[in-house]
Amino acid sequence: MTPAELSRTVLSAVRRAVEADELHLAGPVPDRVVVRRPPRPGCGDWATNVALQLAPLTGAPPLAVADVIRGHLAALPGIARVDVAHPGFLNITLEGDSYDALVGLVREQGPRYGIGHHPAPAPQGHADARANAFAAALHRLHAATGIAPPARRPHPVRETADDLLRTLGPDATAWALLRPPAEDAPRTDPAELLAQRESNPLFRVRYAHARARALLRNAHDLGIGPGATEDLRHPAEAELLGLIADFPRTVQAAARHGAPDRPARHLEHTADAFLRFHDTCPALPKGDEKPSAVHGTRLALADAAGTVLANGLTLLGISAPRHL
Structure with missing residues (x-):
């Protein structure tokens, strides 16, 4: 489930609460709500402040509004758990198959993930x-x-x-x-800017992309490949999944605000998350270890991460080499 899909799911829960006469809004249901990654581990996969947004329209405390929405949201497909946190946030945990569908979507769309093809006027030249x-x-x-x-x-x-x-x-x-x-x-x-070391963000981003592609090449040499993404619940896996899911929303927000620095920052976060995942969740068997389903799962996640890094670099007009 992508952030855009989750946003629509949250709105569906809000509308159900209104239709059930459990929320009384002095105004229309908003057109969109924002879902973000929680600031700390252990707070679910996503968080939304929709209850804080709606509380002034209901006259009820944000925690009470959040509890009403929680009941409807937890019953919707793809949602494993919803918790209410002070002062009225909803922390959402997705079902595992939502992640499987997300990684499958990224790998299926490849260079089209988060990047469409729309007519746009040619840019105007500037002296600066x-x-x-x-x-x-x-x-x-x-x-x-x-x-x-x-x-x-x-x-x-x-x-x-x-x-x-x-x-x-x-x-x-x-x-x-x-x-x-x-x-x-x-x-x-x-x-x-040209330093080939971790202190250089551009180097980290391009290095992470090259490492993701190297994993797949090395896996191919071992006769293994990406598999179904099941049980991706290690904190390093969950962090990387969230950033992969958030890429399309980041691109949309960058366009709305005219801010190419947003996808650039997202690339940095994704690269850092991928490198943590790479170091803590081995995608290839070591020594005499035999390949297992977990290796295929992690290879699929690495492939999706590499796609996001490549697409983001392309969006900025920067090459994404497979070797550094």
């Missing part, structure tokens, strides 16, 4: 290197989502595009200009 990079990025966001991003006036850079390309190359230039929020001044130091 950063404004030009932003215009190109907003064009890609428009084409990916069908949403026309608002025009942004990003903080300019002193260097020309030719200077940046000569010192950084196209990939590091794109990252340097798009990763900071529009109002922040970019850092263009080659010592930072």
Whole structure:
């Protein structure tokens, strides 16, 4: 279940509560609700503040509104458990087969996951290197989502595009200009942006993508491949799954706000989560260990993570090499 699907599920629970005369709203049911990853482990897979959003329209305390919605939400398909947390959050745990369907969807859609193909007007050229990079990025966001991003006036850079390309190359230039929020001044130091070490976020993102692809190559050499994604409940697996699920929503939000820094940050989080998963949940058998279903499960998750990393880099105009 993707965040967009879960948002619609939460809205369905709200409508059921209204139809059952258990919620009395002084206004219409909202068109959308926000679901986010919980701030701490052990708080479910997703959280929503919909009860806090609706409480002023009901005259009831947020905790009471949350408890009403919880009863309807817990009965819907794909939901394993719903808990109410102070001051009125709903913490949602999905059923295991929801994750299986998500990974299957990502692997089926491949380069189309989170990225559509919509008509978008050609970007307007600008003299400033950063404004030009932003215009190109907003064009890609428009084409990916069908949403026309608002025009942004990003903080300019002193260097020309030719200077940046000569010192950084196209990939590091794109990252340097798009990763900071529009109002922040970019850092263009080659010592930072070209460093092949963990302190460089761009290197971590591209390295994580290369490691995901290397896992699949090595698995193929061992005669094993991705399998059904069952029992993905290790904290490192759950964290990575949540970020994979959240990629389409992040792309949509980036388009609505004209903010290519959002998918860039999402890539960093996904890369870090993948590397933790890689180190704590081996996807390949070690030594004399025989391949098992868990290896196939983790290979499928690695494949989905690699797809998200590749798609996000492509959205930013950055290459996603399979070897580093």
